[in-house]
Every structure is written in C-alpha cells, then in structure tokens.
Amino acid sequence: MRVALFVTCVNDTMFPGTGRATVTLLRRLGCDVVFPMGQTCCGQMHLNTGYPEEGGRLARHFTDVFAGHDAVVVPSGSCAAMIREQYARLAPAATAFAERVAETVPKVHELSGFLVDVLGVTDVGAYFPHRVTYHPTCHSLRGLRLGDRPVRLLEQVRGLELVPLPAADECCGFGGTFAVKNPAVSAAMCADKARNVTATGAEVLCAADNSCLMHIGGTLGRQRTGVRTMHLAEILASTEAAR
The missing domain is CATH 3.40.50 (Rossmann fold)
Structure with missing residues (x-):
C-alpha cells in the first residue's frame, strides 16, 4: 500500500x-x-x-x-x-x-x-517497558470518534503497563488559540489534567496529538513531576531491539 x-x-x-x-x-x-x-x-x-x-x-x-x-x-x-x-x-x-x-x-x-x-492490526510488534497513561484528545475523541483504538494498540505493546487516567475525557485546556485568548481558564484546566496524570503514578503520558502533549507537558515540567510525554507513534515504533 x-x-x-x-x-x-x-x-x-x-x-x-x-x-x-x-x-x-x-x-x-x-x-x-x-x-x-x-x-x-x-x-x-x-x-x-x-x-x-x-x-x-x-x-x-x-x-x-x-x-x-x-x-x-x-x-x-x-x-x-x-x-x-x-x-x-x-x-x-x-x-x-x-x-x-x-x-x-x-x-x-x-x-x-x-x-x-x-491495516487491521493492533499488535505492531512494539516493546516499551514503562508505566503509561493515555489522554484521549478532544478532536480524536469527539471529532474523529476514535474510541478505544489507541488504547487497543497500547494494550498490545510488550512490557507496557497501561493505567487508566481519571477524568480522561476532560479537555486539557489547550484548544489552539483558546489557550492564548483564555490563558487563566486554560491553565486551570491543564492543572486539573496534570493532577490526574500524576495520580496514576505513570512514567509516561501518551496522546495522539503533540499540541495537547506540549500543553500538558509544560505544566508537568514546571511542577517537576518527572512524567514524560510521548506521542503514540513513538511508543508504537519502539522495539525490544532498541533497548
């Protein structure tokens, strides 16, 4: 193809x-x-x-x-x-x-x-031995209606421990220009999201949109949580040979 x-x-x-x-x-x-x-x-x-x-x-x-x-x-x-x-x-x-x-x-x-x-696959041959939580971004969840497709892919990654994110369907507060035009509201929404992420004990926050990961990652970084952000593609591309 x-x-x-x-x-x-x-x-x-x-x-x-x-x-x-x-x-x-x-x-x-x-x-x-x-x-x-x-x-x-x-x-x-x-x-x-x-x-x-x-x-x-x-x-x-x-x-x-x-x-x-x-x-x-x-x-x-x-x-x-x-x-x-x-x-x-x-x-x-x-x-x-x-x-x-x-x-x-x-x-x-x-x-x-x-x-x-x-392609009809969920097991893509990935290996990622870390504790991960997944944030379903607004456009993927409400626009594209991807449902559990990203989660099904993560569940098949060898070595990965997937932990649920509390209030996962709540917006992170980025929303493109929303974060610029409404910074106080955006920051408050992101603080809630960051608090839920850290509550999972995850090492890595995963999502399918880097714009949202950038927004949440900024808050996680300023709070010195130690939680990394990674796009879904980067986790799925990881292999045991890359250890």
Whole structure:
C-alpha cells in the first residue's frame, strides 16, 4: 500500500521525532511510505481564527498535493479532524476543488484509526517497558470518534503497563488559540489534567496529538513531576531491539 505522510505543522516544527516514528512504524507493517514535499498547513488555525478564505486555499493545496495515494496518514487527531470534517464545507459545490475533496478526504486517516481500521492490526510488534497513561484528545475523541483504538494498540505493546487516567475525557485546556485568548481558564484546566496524570503514578503520558502533549507537558515540567510525554507513534515504533 502506498501511504503518504502528512506530518503537520506542529510535528514538523517542534516534534520531528513523531514523523520519523510514524515512518518507521508504517514501514515495519509493510507500507510504502512517501513524503510529498509540497505539503504545508491543513488550514485549521486559519479557519478557527476567522479566515475561511485563507483556510480554503490551504485546503485546496492539500487536496492537490495528496491526490493519487492509497491513503494519507496523519499523526494528529486535530489536523485529521480538520480535513475530514471541514474540507467539504470549504469547497464550493460543483467545482474541481469539491471533486478533489470527495476523492482525497476519505483516504485521510489519523494514525491509530489507519492501523486498526485499514491495516487491521493492533499488535505492531512494539516493546516499551514503562508505566503509561493515555489522554484521549478532544478532536480524536469527539471529532474523529476514535474510541478505544489507541488504547487497543497500547494494550498490545510488550512490557507496557497501561493505567487508566481519571477524568480522561476532560479537555486539557489547550484548544489552539483558546489557550492564548483564555490563558487563566486554560491553565486551570491543564492543572486539573496534570493532577490526574500524576495520580496514576505513570512514567509516561501518551496522546495522539503533540499540541495537547506540549500543553500538558509544560505544566508537568514546571511542577517537576518527572512524567514524560510521548506521542503514540513513538511508543508504537519502539522495539525490544532498541533497548
């Protein structure tokens, strides 16, 4: 299967290890992974801040760049939700853009959804001997409705002890520009999330969105909790040989 990686802005700029881990994981599972060099932003932050025309141009560019692949994998529930939920609304009816959206968007998958639903695997051959708790981010939980797919993948990782996160479905308070426009509320929400994370006794907090991990990780770091944050792709890419 020919799979294109959409790495996303946050990962490309701040968490390149997530992109590398995604490629390692997909190749291990037999996928032919390509990285279209023309990719830019999905347009989410433009649309969310009131610039639909600019967001629409980026959406049109995305559908041009990623046309023709068997699947497009996105290691971010937030960006995958933007593409799958909003692109059809940005494309005027009966246009070439709308045709390209109809062709490309159904092939776009968040990483865990692609592994479980498209490849049909939960055991990806990973080894990660640590105590881990999982935070289901808002877009993956409420937008994409990934359900327990990430958890099913983590449960099959050898050596990993998965512990439940109290109030897991509560937002961490990031929400992109929400954290900028409402810093006090955002910080209070994140403090609640950090308190629940530390209560698990986990060594590692895992999620499918680095934006949320960045937000929670900042609080965990300032509190000197010692809890690390890791994207789901990085845990699933880990193997016993890498010990």
